[in-house]
Amino acid sequence: MHEPLLVLGSIGLVCAVTIIISVHGLHRSRTTRDFYVASRRVPPWMNASAVAGEYLSAASFLGVAGLIMAYGTHGLWFPVGYTAGFLSLLVFVAAPLRRSGAYTIPDLMSLRFPSKLLRRLTAMIVVFTGWLYIVPQLHGAAIALSSTTGLPAWLGPAIVILVVLPTVVSGGMRSVTLAQAVQYWFKLSALLIPTVFIVLRLGVGDTNFIPDLANAFEVELVNDTQTSTYRTVSLVAALMLGTLGLSHVLVRFYTNPDGGTARRTTVLLLWLLAGFYTLPIILGVVARAVLPELGESASTDTALLQLPTALFDGLTGDLLTALVAGGAFAAFLSTASGLVVSISGVVSQEFFGGTVRGFRVGAILAMVLPIVATFVTTGLALAGAVAMVFTFTASSLAPVVLLAIWWRGLTVTGAVSGMVTGGFMSLAALLAGHLLDDAGMSMAVLQYPALWTIPLVLVVTMLVSSLGSQRPPENTDEVLARLHLPESLKQGTHSS
Template sequence: MTDALDAGSLHLTPAVGYTALLLVALSTVLIGIYGLRISRTTGDFYVASRTVRPWWNASAIGGEYLSAASFLGVAGLILISGVDALWFPIGYTAGYLMLLLFVAAPLRRSGAYTIPDFAQARLDSLLVRRVTSMLVVIVGWLYIVPQLHGAALTVQITTGLPSWVGPLAVVVVVCLSVVTGGMRSITFVQAFQYWLKLTALAVPAVFILFRLGAEGASITAGGSVFTTDLNTTAHASLYGTISLVIALLFGTLGLPHVLVRFYTNPDGASARWTTVLVLGLLSVFYLFPTVYGILGRIHTPELAAGGAADATVLLLPGRIFDGATGDLLSALVTAGAFAAFLSTTSGLVVSLAGVISQEFFQGSVTGFRRAALLSTIVPLVIALLTDTLALAGSVGSVFAFTASTICPLLLLGIWWRGLTDAGAIAGMAVGAILCGGAITATAALGAGAGDRWVWLGQPALWTVPAAFLTMVLVSRATAGRRPTTASRVLARLHTPEPR
């Protein structure tokens, strides 16, 4: 992991940076310890005994979903690409409309603990369960790595410490929180961190806008803020835009750390209401990274060419305000950024620990804790051995992968009686090979490959249909393997609970 910035590039004294990071870490651990007092059963650790009410669950989902890509990466992409990057916050939010319409309530009614549980119950196949478990773990690890890269960036430019300190600190705090209280503990942590992240972006943004307004400065530089002068990449093609939107919409349906939260609701109706609340919370949140990206194109344009666009949110308050005000506002956004890494990583580790524990440790509480430790080691090693990528772009690749693998299994498993185990395995394999191959090829070809070969850089437009089509065709060819329990399981998924 290379060091791109130094603490001197941020108008923030190291003491303020240390204080912000320590306060967030300490509050996370203390809330986790509180969760230990009320987490006693296996159900508490896996799904909080299915007692989380919609408002708490919506706040917790917002906490874990709004990752490094949302807190730092969206503003960075807007700084680089202008209006083309606005599809990211739109897609991230609209994906929850897909969840509301097609997945939330049926998935809760399935009674499963994890996505592999659902796959086995729906298709009556241990092999499908194994394949799904493997994909869930891969998706989780791929999603954790950008969080650790974001932590490296934040810690390095706010404290001057080596970049490896950030990922290590996140892993230690997350492990302490997860192994002490499981899902019930993490629910409290993530709900708190959503509101911390929203406050950390909103308060400095309001101060900056008032300051610029008081000085008579133009917020959008006379409407020229979205000219091509600052763009360091080619304009997005129609293909690239459509492919990105497909990845974000369908990818949300396959994120394991998001889906597992619906298992914590008391019933399907509360799962739907949770999703409606999440749509509102995300819509409010994404207003502010957009503001930072627009203001960054005026006040920190050099970050685009310097490869540090993801630091826009961290650097902007110090560019507008001097002295103690700048330090305090920068400390606030630093705290929010660290909360983003912690909350998303916590959700991912909980979902991965649930899967790994059930597959290898008999699903016990002790096994859950061992699995949580294992879930953090691999992505930590990967993060330490790789360079920081553009955060929103790297997370977008994970969305494309989930849209090509787990999403078709869920949608067809919930809404199509004809799905078979052979079809599910074939579709997930095709999606994983095609999308994974495109992502790997883009990385191997180096910087700019995704712009030159957009069909590789944005593969969802052809990999998602390929996965769906393979599942349908193979399922029709193996109709005799349709599980005898399909009608009963589908009836449970689509029958509302009695009030």
Template sequence: MREYAIAAIILVFAATMLVSLFGLRVVRSTSDFYVASRRVSPRMNASALAGEYISAASFLGVAGLIVAEGTYGLWFPLGYTAGCLTMLLFMTGPLRRSGAYTVPDFVSLRFSSSRLRVATVIIVVLTGWMYIVPQLHGAALALTTTTGLPAWTGPAAVIVVVLATVLPGGMRSVTIAQAIQYWIKLCALLIPLIFILLQTNTLGGPGLPGWDASVWHDGTGTSPADFYRIVSLLLALMLGTIGLPHVLVRFYTNPDGDAARRTTFLLLGLLSGFYILPVALGVISRAVFAEGELSSPDTALLRLPSAVFDGAGGDLLTAVIAGGAFAAFLSTSSGLVVSVSGVLSQEFFGGSVLGFRIGAVLACALPLAMAVATAHMALAGAVAMVFTFAASSLTPLLLLGIWWSGVTAQGAIAGMVTGAAASLGSFALGRGLELGWGTDAVLLNYPALWCVPLAFAVAVLVSRYGGARPPRNTAHVLARLHLPEG
């Protein structure tokens, strides 16, 4: 298995780096680096956006969560897809019409506040760093599971390939790579699923031990705490998508607002088609593996083929899944590095191509150090934390900035800081209670249901009663955001 897996991972790396060389040929300007000169078609952009949106949590974590907690794992793909629908309804058109390169650029256009821009830069960079770390943890887990290599080699390899993709061609080369990586990920789950289904009673095969209706029975949702956890998770995933910087920057690459909406509509179809696969494989894995058999539920997909097939067949299918997993780590990490490096370049390096490249190196350095120094935690849970943080900090700023003329810079910064501090403080306290006393503090570990309303309420109250007034050009900016181009 080791040789096949290494070969599949190297093949994915080589394909990604070849695309980066092509990106170097087609890049002509600074605009190419930041937003691909705003000429990406809806079909290409939808594939690229699906490629970077399907992260380690989607590829490995959804199936792992189904193995560990049964039907609770189904809420993740539902929330991810619903988040894209929320973005289609409220964000895509206005955000593209803003003409901004980055989220801080949009904030400057809407609020004309240097203090708010600085705060937004900090939140965007922090969100990007927080989201890169789970991708690198996933790379370490996948590499050690399939090859036995040291854990640090996975994150290091991902960072090297990401920089090789981003540095030559910026957004232009990343767009092409992510579009290809979506289809790699789709095939990497579809092919094993077909062969595994042929082994089950579903298509007349010999069947799997433990395959019966009991695979769904887990008691999830039977208590008020379970209901709270599910609702809070869905709110985090639906609204957190709006605040993810690597998703937002993708809409700046469309030619106009209508193209941005078509991109999101196509994205919904691509995501819906993909998420059937990890859910189906997760259900099969729950039937195959006994409780406690896996050292980490996130390894379920990587171990499933060898549990179903003997010999080279299982090894080959495991290699296919490993290659797809690394495509997931690369595509999401590349999008995050582009968004963070764009912000760093605009703020500290004059917005030049050289500044973008320096920002890319800085965007990779801290997450790599954190991933190597920290222990792996459940991928879906780690990503849910990032979505909650984005939903509590950036989402109120963006939604109020686009849809309410009464929001002030003072209110926006108060809401953003309150949401960020509340979510981070809640996670830290909840984690401390778990480690110290073994207490599952559901209100602290799943705080979106109270953190997000708190951030919105603070922003609205400070805007109404804080003494500051909306910017004088508010009506003009809102007209630009909401009226059709031309």
């Protein structure tokens, strides 16, 4: 069988292109602004492709189809929530974030409040979130490589690390932007081409698949309708607001020239995400019909990798499998690169004075803990692990970022209280839900805590800010005007 060699060739091609782009970025990145925000000159179409490239992670590429394999129509809420998160970002965050002129989320909080405590706490949450998010990417690389080639699983994470670090260290944000944009279109092609082949196969081939496809969504997830409704609403809330707390996503909006282009980037991005998510949904439905035995096991994340050879014999099936595997590695590389850039920027700003050397040291430090965590954990389902990260960010960072942008009455003590409360309560609930063996509403409340942790954080933050002795900074109105007034209006005000 040629499949292992073809898969390795496809993965090697993705890695080679990424490295070539990083070498190109080395010649273009010469200033601190190049490394952190690509000199704030990234046009909307390029930035939208880059954001989609880093956002569509292992959970999106392999995990969505795996969820449909496991849960049928209930798995559709993940792509809906992932995409809706950017609608929230478009409405509430994109333009003000760009107008802030910051490099990182801690920079944004420092602009609003001159507090070292709040800045360090924000930095710690950003780094911790990045670490949590990198682990599923490394697990996904292990799954993709071992299931398609039979090679040891540890080689997958090793490949990701050996490609990501040189890419980030050599050219920073400028290199990563171009690489992620290219990787988005490769990922889209890696799913679109197999989808076209499979649809044609089912349309003109064996019609025995048609009845199975019609019944592909028949699944009994839970008997308790109330519990199922709670899980769905809480999950969507976590995914929608969790996006607002993902530093590696937010930092991309600092690279736009101005607030208007940041909004246009988000609109284009919504179309790119919608187009992409259509494909794993279609393939997940087909996989549920063609590979019913897979839905009864814990390996549903491999559904897309197994589907081509289940429908096509010989070289065609092997080539399509290699294409999907290459696209999966593009997902792992692009998301991991964005996360490392985000963590590196924060580490450099906080501990190395914001220098290029500090950025490169931060890139190395960004991978240390995830590497250890990858080899000592067996890993949840990819989408489930990423959903936990979204729940944490939606509960800790996102509410305070929203209030910092939109509420004048926010104080330092209120922001710190909210972040600590949300981070602690969400992690405690998720850990208890993972360790305890129970069912019903009580377990759903622990496993999907966003529906109660997000309101709790908002209430705590606003109460502490309103009832405490501390007052908002004197320059609050000036900072909020900077965040919300269009650049043209501010220039006109200064000229008059």
